Amino acid sequence: xxxxxxxxxxxxxxxxxxxxxxxxxxxxxxxxxxxxxxxxxxxxxxxxxxxxxxxxxxxxxxxxxxxxxxxxxxxxxxxxxxxxxxxxxxxxxxxxxxxxxxxxxxxxxxxxxxxxxxxxxxxxxxxxxxxxxxxxxxxxxxxxxxxxxxxxxxxxxxxxxxxxxxxxxxxxxxxxxxxxxxxxxxxxxxxxxxxxxxxxxxxxxxxxxxxxxxxxxxxxxxxxxxxxxxxxxxxxxxxxxx
Numbered sequence: 001x002x003x004x005x006x007x008x009x010x011x012x013x014x015x016x017x018x019x020x021x022x023x024x025x026x027x028x029x030x031x032x033x034x035x036x037x038x039x040x041x042x043x044x045x046x047x048x049x050x051x052x053x054x055x056x057x058x059x060x061x062x063x064x065x066x067x068x069x070x071x072x073x074x075x076x077x078x079x080x081x082x083x084x085x086x087x088x089x090x091x092x093x094x095x096x097x098x099x100x101x102x103x104x105x106x107x108x109x110x111x112x113x114x115x116x117x118x119x120x121x122x123x124x125x126x127x128x129x130x131x132x133x134x135x136x137x138x139x140x141x142x143x144x145x146x147x148x149x150x151x152x153x154x155x156x157x158x159x160x161x162x163x164x165x166x167x168x169x170x171x172x173x174x175x176x177x178x179x180x181x182x183x184x185x186x187x188x189x190x191x192x193x194x195x196x197x198x199x200x201x202x203x204x205x206x207x208x209x210x211x212x213x214x215x216x217x218x219x220x221x222x223x224x225x226x227x228x229x230x231x232x233x234x235x236x237x238x239x240x241x242x
Contacts, residue, residue, distance in 0.1 A: 012185070015064055022086075022162060024064055026053055026166060027053075028052075029098045029100075029169065046239075047112075047237050048169065048238050048241070074173065080173055081173065081174055081206070082174070083124070083176050084163055085178050086179045087180060087183065087185070089139045089144075090130055090182055091131075091144040091149050091150065091151055092125045092128075092151075092176055092179070093121070093153040093156060093176065094118065094120065094152060094153060095165050095176075096109040096110070096164075096168075097153035097164050098165055099158040106155055106157060108155045109154035109155070112236045112238040113236060116212075117174065118150065119208075120176055120205065121150035121176050122150055124201045124202075124204070125150050127200045128180070130197040140182075142156070164177055172240045178198075178201075180194070180198055216242070226242060229242040
């Protein structure tokens with residue numbers, strides 16, 4: 001009713017119960033960083049598949065049913081690549097979304113897989129017609145064209161309990177956030193153009209699932225596949241599991 005660009009950036013963020021789903025996942029970052037500071041990782045505290053804190057599982061915890069459903073979905077299927085779509089800006093963000101210095105509103109906070117995340121974000125941004133346009137304007141105050149329309153989430157603004165950070169720390173999934181339009185609520189007549197802006201980006205992003213090493217870890221004696229085998233890469237303090 002207010003028009004596509006007249007709604008505030010926070011309009012539509014909260015559920016009927018007043019929960020911001022984008023900040024509703026368990027904060028696993030703090031536990032990991034505390035363990036790192038105490039030299040407990042990875043021998044006494046894992047650097048991946050970090051368990052959900054007990055307080056988060058209580059029936060009276062402020063966790064939306066939508067969030068619980070998504071977590072159950074992520075635990076059931078071993079996703080490896082994901083993107084969540086937002087509106088109100090033109091930029092692609094990647095983890096970590098939460099600043100490591102808890103009192104800072106903005107701070108570059110890369111993951112151990114920063115190179116992969118920057119690649120994934122750049123693949124989307126460079127193929128997005130609106131982001132790549134030489135005539136593109138700023139949506140608001142930030143000029144993301146200076147940084148190729150990609151940014152570390154925490155270096156933009158800190159988001160504790162984001163889905164991106166949760167996906168990375170609790171599952172094998174690498175997830176980014178796509179802010180895909182200056183207009184948070186485009187008019188229906190503008191949706192075909194929004195689709196054209198993002199179609200190739202979405203396809204190219206999905207194709208990135210074929211990058212990297214893939215295969216089956218097998219028992220050398222029985223040739224049977226080994227579930228939950230932990231795979232470590234030298235120099236990257238974040239393992240994955242089969």
